Amino acid sequence: MRGALRHPSLVLGLTASGLFAVLALVSLVWTPYAIADIDIGRRFLGPSLNHWFGTDNLGRDMVSLIMSGTLTSFVVAALAVGIGAGVGVPLGLAAAAWGGVVEWAVLRLSDFVFAFPAIIVAILITTLFGPSAINAILAIGIFNIPVFARVARGGALSIKTLDFVAAARLAGLGNWAIAFRHLLPNIASLIIVQGTIQLSLGILAEAGLSYIGLGTQPPATSLGLLLRDAQSLFLLHPSLSLVPGLAIVIIVVALNLAGDGLRDAIDPRLKQQGGTGVAS
């Protein structure tokens, strides 16, 4: 891990996102005040020793809300990455290992899913089942599938042309064995980097979906939902929207820094492959 010190953005990014992740996890067992603790009497308090970031329109403590909201945002984004990688990576690997009709089908499928931005999927699911945090997970997760499928396929294809894969075939290994023994370990770094990027995009997307009411629902809270609550009040009480907004910005910047740093640290050859997609 000595090498990590040569990548300051990696250290900074990992530390900052780790810090938020820890805060989020702590909220499971302890928050300064209970989230459900509504007390109209102490609403709209400014920052003070008791309430570092003040209180909201229901008198809830902002620090507690941010901690708990960060947890929701992280969980939604992480599960969406899980769905995307869990379905997309095998699809991409299969496309590369089998080629032919399988590859054609995976490519067409991913083209097709790309036509459904997360928000459209969320609209459809909400119409079907009503709004919930699960909507956001599914919508962002479905959008992540073709992203991971393409990254996995692209990486695996460039590995596949190398002679050691042909050597493995000569040794009698089948497509699955080649995919998991030779292709997957060699594209793992690519997948991890993409996972970090999709995690940060997922947090942004969750915020967007919850903000328009298609995602997380009260009494649960998320960073996006906090912004939705602040929407009607932000002209009077800007701090209600400033705090969750800044939290999002810091988390996303931290994750992106970590992603860029990982990319450089793991594989300098990947440096040129910039470019990100936004799911909203």
Added chain:
Amino acid sequence: MTLFVLRRLLGFAVTLLLAAAVIFFLLDLLPGDPAQFILGINATPENVAQLRAQLGLDAPAWQRLFIWIWGMLQGDFGQSYTQNAPVADLIGERLWVTMPLAILAMAIAIVVGLPLGILAARRRGKLLDTGIMVLAQTGIAIPNFWFGMLLALLFAVTLRWLPPGGFTSWSEDPAAAMRALVLPSLALALPQASILARVMRTALVDVQGQDFIRTARAKGMTMGEAVWRHGVRNALLPVLTVLGLQFAYLVAGTIIVENVFYLPGLGRLIFTAISQRDLILVRGATIVLIVAVTATMLVIDLLYALVDPRLREGEQR
């Protein structure tokens, strides 16, 4: 080239057909009977049956799907039963807000993002490069709707230069309509411009290391001349791909930002439709969004082929 265009057009048509089918069957699964919903709880079963027949709800699902698609091809998206108006008219009216907003935002993103990206690449490693990249890194992380709130706070509430929300229709006062779109399009453009700047920079830095740039320098060009004459065009290829993806999501992003500025766009229409369970309206609006996304991808693919001779011959990318 014709072959290439034909292939892409076919792909476009198939994607839309499948998308229409997916949307149709998903919403068809929904419990509840539109006819019952329209007539209310007190309707007699006879009346409901009559309306079902009138709406064509008795036919098998796949038949209704094709009737729906056939109608859309002729511009008939069905009748909204909550608003008592043709869906096509409702959507068409809202598109006059949503599309200009998306296009304006993209234009701002291109005009700001690409030059900054080129500048950063040319000054790689210098202070200017670092500055631009820090800005871009932050810009990507800012949720567009939150940035919209901040913009409204500053320019509408504090400075009072621009309206904080609402929309005057284009026919009534084009200048006011334009003013209403300035802040929302800025909010949408910030992350897009940041992404474009980053992609442009990486693409150009990448191209600067290519052999053909060295060849151009060998002919007697300076690095700057070689990059300008041979590099930028090559670097635009990856940028074009990202541009296509981003425009697609920009259309979707408008839906969120419309909320901040109380713009009567497609997004607001959809939310009303969802809450009133107006399925015909929901599926009409989603298909329009999907057409916008898919059509952009198609245009980008065709542009790509125009720039890159290798693709025109139908080679795979």
Added chain:
Amino acid sequence: MSLLEVQNLAVRFGDHTAVADVSLTLERGERFGIIGESGSGKTLTALAITGLLPESAVMAGAIRIDDNPIPSDERAMARLRGKRIGIVFQEPMTALNPLMPIGEQIGEAIRLSDIGGVEHIELPLLLGEVGLENRHAQRFPHQLSGGQRQRAMIAMALASQPDILIADEPTSALDLITQRLVLDLIAELCTRRKMALLFISHDLKSVAALCSRVAVMHDGRFVEVGKTRTVFGEPREAYTKLLVAAAEFKTPLRDRQPIGETLLEVRGLTRDYRQGGLLFGRKKPLRAVDSVCFSIGQAESVALVGPSGCGKSTLARMIVGLDNASGGQMALSGQTYHGRDLPTGLRRDVSLVFQDPFGSFDPHLTIGQSLAEPLRLEQGLSLDQQNTRLIEAVQAVGLDPQMMGRHPHAFSGGQRQRLAIARALVTRPKLVVLDEPVSALDMSVRADVLALLAQLQAEFGLTYLIISHDLDMVRAIADRVMVMDAGKIVETGEPNQLFAAPQHALTRELVEARLPELV
């Protein structure tokens, strides 16, 4: 006054010195060669002279053209380069702008040269001079063959009527016949235009054919400089001797087992590739291998030669069971198969050694794990037996079995190729297919690997099918040569006889394209 004078040139990257103490002079019309292996600093020397070094490089020493030091100002250096120096790079595909027709790219060089030439008059003349036609001007690089692209590069270099031509490995990406044509073209142009040539190559024979003086470069320094005839004829330094010996492919004769009965028989083998998409644009299938018939005897060593794209690799892939035949069949030890249906029991009898030693091992596995992979084909080996096999194989190629715990990146190219051969041997195969076994290796290790192959054949009675484009190598190691062209085997014979009296047009071309012996 020399045309070009380089004094004590040094190029550093940080702490790493890539080039040191390089001095050379080039007179008008003279042809000077720099010979060196990959990483010797020969290309950096050329880049330093032309002011094209990467930004991270630090240069020291003096470079003068007509007694004037080359300018440090970027623009002035660029213009000087454009007017006085023509440069031809190695890989013409990436060295040309893929989005611009080559006529336009050459035209740009004409305009930049500022010699008062009129583009629409100059362009056809230049194209003619390098052997291209006017219609090629509208083509994009990907629409030209490798040779045509390199001709276009040369036309660009000539546009300014330079008095120095620098050619950096101009032919190493080309096939044998084209390589010779391009070398001849460069020689002819230098004579006609009285240009001085700085020729950079790893190939001793092409340097010997073109240059009157030569420098041997190793680890960033010139080890030996002198008249080509003297340096290659009576090399003084050990390193030069090594290179010269390697270039002559002298493999020691060994006692070999007599050639036995038929091991592999190929009957009417055909492979078609579908072209175009699923629905639209389907073209006539491409016939890569066309009714090929031949047989190989036990312990025989057969070479398959032919230009790139003639189908020799496809043929090899079918024989080892990586690809399926569209028609015809093969028989190994009498058992018939068509490609991928090679019975599992027979798979252990065939193995393949790949061209590129860097791609042939999974970077995530240890060498031992990679070597053990083919042992899956040997059912019922105990772990001990497996280990014995691995150790035997590694020792057979002259390496220490202790190394098996390391990962591939810890080995040099030559060592990796030895390990690749070891992997091919672990199943104790009968037939070993060698796909260009030495062409990716540095000159100085080639001879070692070839000697190893000869030794292994003698020791284990192996049968070799060697795919190659290098006639000299083939002559050194093969009992029989098959010449392949456009999917068909057009001529077969013993190497000496075949090269002395070639019958088929392609064989004649190949033989004529061979460069003269070193001395």
